[in-house]
Amino acid sequence: MKKQLVLLCLTGALAGVFITVIISIVISFLIGDGGYYPVSPQLEATLGSTFRAVVVQTVTAAFYGAVWGGASLIWKRERWSLLRQTVTHLCLMLIVTLPVAWGLGWMGRSLAEASVYAGIFLAIYAIIWGSSFLAMHRHIKEINRKLGS
Numbered sequence: 066m067k068k069q070l071v072l073l074c075l076t077g078a079l080a081g082v083f084i085t086v087i088i089s090i091v092i093s094f095l096i097g098d099g100g101y102y103p104v105s106p107q108l109e110a111t112l113g114s115t116f117r118a119v120v121v122q123t124v125t126a127a128f129y130g131a132v133w134g135g136a137s138l139i140w141k142r143e144r145w146s147l148l149r150q151t152v153t154h155l156c157l158m159l160i161v162t163l164p165v166a167w168g169l170g171w172m173g174r175s176l177a178e179a180s181v182y183a184g185i186f187l188a189i190y191a192i193i194w195g196s197s198f199l200a201m202h203r204h205i206k207e208i209n210r211k212l213g214s
Contacts, residue, residue, distance in 0.1 A: 070138060074131040081130015082123055107170030122169055132161045155190060162186055
């Protein structure tokens with residue numbers, strides 16, 4: 066279990082950094098002025114240089130990805146109900162996501178902006194969770210059909 070946790074965290078860390086780079090490329094493309102924007106202007110201003118901001122964002126993205134990777138083990142807790150797994154995973158992800166997003170300037174600093182960010186996060190989480198649930202439900206029905214149940 067510990068080896069699996071470490072592997073999931075390492076994979077998640079790499080994924081976190083990769084996704085952050087891809088998002089920065091997409092945002093730079095959408096801005097459309099030919100420049101590259103690797104970090105939020107807020108983070109760059111806070112840290113005083115693009116280089117420092119990129120280093121902090123990269124390390125934080127690795128940590129954030131590692132948490133997501135490690136947290137996937139929650140879904141393997143067979144003794145827990147789906148409700149307990151979901152609430153535990155969602156709470157952990159919110160507890161980590163909101164400070165990371167606030168610290169890196171991915172969301173505004175006001176309560177209203179943080180609430181909008183949290184709402185968007187919850188909506189995306191619900192869509193992904195619902196899609197996964199429906200896919201698993203269909204898979205189980207197919208297995209049962211093949212077994213003749």
